[in-house]
Each structure stands twice: as C-alpha cells, then as structure tokens.
Amino acid sequence: MKQAGKSVTNEAVSAWGNQLDTLVENKLTLSHDEAELHLYETFQQATLIQLRFNSPVMTSMLSGRKVMHLNSMDPFDYQPGESLLLPSDRLMQIDFPDATTNDPTRCLALTISHDFIRETVAELNDQVPRVESSDQWQLDTENYLLQNDTEISSLIDKLMRLFRENNPFKPFFIKNTLRELIVRLSQTQVRHGLLGQTSQHISTNRLAYVVAYIRENLTRALSVEELSDKACLSKSHFFRLFKSELGVSPAQFILTERIKLAKAVLSNPAKTITDACYESGFNSLTHFSNAFRSVEHICPRQFKRQLFGLN
Numbered sequence: 001m002k003q004a005g006k007s008v009t010n011e012a013v014s015a016w017g018n019q020l021d022t023l024v025e026n027k028l029t030l031s032h033d034e035a036e037l038h039l040y041e042t043f044q045q046a047t048l049i050q051l052r053f054n055s056p057v058m059t060s061m062l063s064g065r066k067v068m069h070l071n072s073m074d075p076f077d078y079q080p081g082e083s084l085l086l087p088s089d090r091l092m093q094i095d096f097p098d099a100t101t102n103d104p105t106r107c108l109a110l111t112i113s114h115d116f117i118r119e120t121v122a123e124l125n126d127q128v129p130r131v132e133s134s135d136q137w138q139l140d141t142e143n144y145l146l147q148n149d150t151e152i153s154s155l156i157d158k159l160m161r162l163f164r165e166n167n168p169f170k171p172f173f174i175k176n177t178l179r180e181l182i183v184r185l186s187q188t189q190v191r192h193g194l195l196g197q198t199s200q201h202i203s204t205n206r207l208a209y210v211v212a213y214i215r216e217n218l219t220r221a222l223s224v225e226e227l228s229d230k231a232c233l234s235k236s237h238f239f240r241l242f243k244s245e246l247g248v249s250p251a252q253f254i255l256t257e258r259i260k261l262a263k264a265v266l267s268n269p270a271k272t273i274t275d276a277c278y279e280s281g282f283n284s285l286t287h288f289s290n291a292f293r294s295v296e297h298i299c300p301r302q303f304k305r306q307l308f309g310l311n
Contacts, residue, residue, distance in 0.1 A: 011101045012043040016164075024096070025049055030163040032174045034116040037163045038109040042099045051092045055111040056141045058185070059084045059092075060148070060156050064105030067095035070143055083152065085144040085185070088114065110159065112178060120182045130190070131233075131241040132205050137186045146188060155181045191247050206231040207245055211253075218258055219281040224250055258282065259295045266304045273300045 014020055016039050018028040023043040030037045036055075048069070066078040070092060078084065086092070099105040117139055124137045148156065155177060162174050194201060194208050198215075201208035210231050214222060227250055228238035242250050262280035265271050274285065277300075282288035292300045 012104070014041060015104075015106060016041070023101075025051070032163070032171060032178075034175060035110060035112045035178055037159065038111070039160070040107050040109065042096045042105045043101045044096070044099055046094075046096045046099070049094045049096070051094060051109075052089055053086075053109065053111050055088050056114055056117060056139075057086050057088075057090075058110045058112070058181075059086070060108050060110075062106040062108060064096075064103065064107075065098050066105060066107070067097060069093035069095070073143055076145075081148050081153070083146050083148055083156075085139070085141040085146075087141045090143075108156070108160065112182070116178070117182055120179050121186060124183055124186065128244060131207050131231075131245060135205065137183075137190070139182055139186050140189050144189065146185075146192075149188065151184050152181070152188065155184060187245070187247055190245050194246060206233070207242060210242070211246075214250075214254055215257060218254070218261055219279065222250075222254055255291060256295060259292055262288070262292060262300065263296075263303065266300060267307060269308065273304065276300060 012020055012023060014026065014028075016028045018026075020026050020041075020043075024046045026041045026043070028039045030039075042064070060083040061078055061080045063080055067075050068078045068084070069075050070086075070090070075095075096105050121137055121139055128137075130137060146152075158177055159174065159181070162170060162177060167173070194205065194211060198208050198211050202212055203209075210227050213230055214227070224235055224239060227242075228235045231238050233241065239250065242253075246253060248256070258280045262276040262282075265276040265279050266273070271279075273288075277285050277288040280288070282291065289299055292298075292303070296303060298306070
C-alpha cells in the first residue's frame with residue numbers, strides 16, 4: 001500500500017487504541033481462521049493511495065468520505081452506510097479529500113477466505129434452495145456497491161466488537177457471524193436483482209413475475225392466495241419463498257410499493273393527499289396516513305411540505 005509521508009502528530013488519536021504509525025490509512029489488523037478485519041484511519045488529505053487484498057474483501061465506510069477509483073468504473077464518492085465487495089487482488093486507488101486530524105476518515109476491510117464463502121453458499125443452496133431450480137444463491141464480489149440495510153449494519157458492528165473482545169468463545173462467535181453476513185449479502189444481491197431488474201427475470205423467475213403483477217395491480221386488493229396462484233405455488237410455499245428471496249412478506253412488499261407510488265403522486269404539486277391516497281390503492285385517508293407514517297416516519301402532509309419547502 002502506498003502512503004503519504006507526513007509525520008505523525010500528537011493531535012491525532014486512534015479510535016481503535018492502537019499506535020499511530022502514519023496519518024494516512026493507519027491500520028489495525030485482527031485475525032481469525034477464516035477472516036481478517038482491518039480497521040483504517042486517515043487524518044490528512046491524500047490522493048491515489050493504493051490498496052489490494054489477496055482474498056475477497058468487503059469494505060465499509062464508517063466516517064468521512066473517500067473517492068474510489070476502480071477499473072471499469074468511474075470514480076465515485078464512498079460514504080458511511082455503504083459497503084463494497086471486491087474479488088481478491090483487485091487494485092483500489094483512493095482519494096481522501098476531506099480527512100483532517102479533527103475529522104478523520106475511518107473504514108474497515110473484512111477479508112474472508114474464498115473457501116469459507118464457497119462452503120457457506122453451498123450449504124445455503126442445499127438447505128434453502130431458491131424458488132427456481134435453475135437459480136442459485138451466490139456472492140457476487142465483482143465491484144458490488146451496496147447501501148447497508150439494518151441487518152448488514154448490525155452484523156458489521158457485531159464483527160467489529162467480536163474481533164476486538166477477549167472471550168474464549170470468540171472464534172465460534174466470529175465464524176457464525178461471518179456465515180450470517182455472507183447469507184445476508186447473498187439475499188441482498190438476489191433481492192436487488194429481482195426488484196431492480198424485474199423485467200429481465202419475468203420469463204424465468206416466478207417471483208419476478210409476481211413482483212411485476214403486484215406493481216401493475218397496486219390500486220386493488222391483492223391476496224396471498226391470488227399471488228400464490230400466479231406463482232403456481234401453494235400458499236405456504238409461496239409465502240416462505242417470497243420472504244426468503246425478497247426479505248419481506250408479500251403484505252409488507254405491497255405496502256412499501258404503495259407508499260412508493262404515493263410519494264410519486266405527492267411529488268406532483270397539482271396532486272393532493274387525497275389523490276395520493278386513492279391513486280396508491282388505499283380506501284381510507286386514516287389508513288393511508290398511518291401506513292405512510294409507518295414506512296416513512298412522517299405523515300403525508302409533512303412529506304409534501306418538506307418536498308416543496310413549505311412552512
């Protein structure tokens with residue numbers, strides 16, 4: 001790894017408690033049989049710092065901002081709440097445009113044994129097969145950028161704590177948490193594919209077909225029985241597979257899609273809250289308001305006011 005050469009000052013303090021050897025990508029490495037956790041801190045601006053790992057790696061931003069330069073991708077801002085999956089031996093070149101002693105950039109890099117990933121995914125496919133026999137669970141590490149959801153954020157925090165604690169059960173806990181992380185990441189990738197590229201999978205995946213059907217029929221009542229019939233599955237089998245691959249129940253998915261549609265209606269200055277209610281499939285303003293608040297944590301009126309900067 002290439003690093004800038006400015007001397008370490010007493011003003012910079014490591015959040016991890018380790019000695020500061022450099023102000024750029026100061027590193028603490030913690031090891032496990034199946035993985036290594038590298039915790040990085042940068043206290044000054046720097047450009048095109050090079051980094052690569054000899055195992056598949058998940059990096060996650062903790063504080064501050066980086067600009068990432070990767071082959072086949074335009075440079076992009078990398079910020080807290082985001083993670084990036086990369087294959088082994090993939091060169092990263094990193095800019096630190098904002099890092100200072102008082103406001104350092106912090107991130108982690110979690111390298112995981114390729115064999116451990118393969119074994120975990122194979123077990124997942126054996127125990128929880130996907131809805132289509134032609135599809136497989138897998139972990140795509142090819143420059144895969146994602147926004148951490150609640151579960152993945154929680155697992156990242158848990159691994160940081162486990163790697164640093166002194167506990168006789170530590171290797172066991174880390175191994176099981178790594179396995180869950182791999183499964184959660186695989187689920188996230190499948191979900192993004194089915195929801196973000198639905199049209200590409202309609203003819204080959206029954207859940208993608210059902211997702212498209214739901215989106216086309218949001219304004220009327222949709223039952224699990226109707227949806228399971230569309231998928232040519234029993235009600236119980238459909239419910240289990242839907243939640244397994246999409247991460248939510250059919251009812252929760254329908255609700256979030258209706259709220260998404262309602263937000264689009266509210267984004268039109270000429271549309272009212274009543275318009276948004278009935279055009280997104282709700283038949284009661286009270287039910288609509290409560291449902292909107294449950295998803296967005298504000299009421300429809302507040303959302304519209306914020307959107308258009310109204311008092």
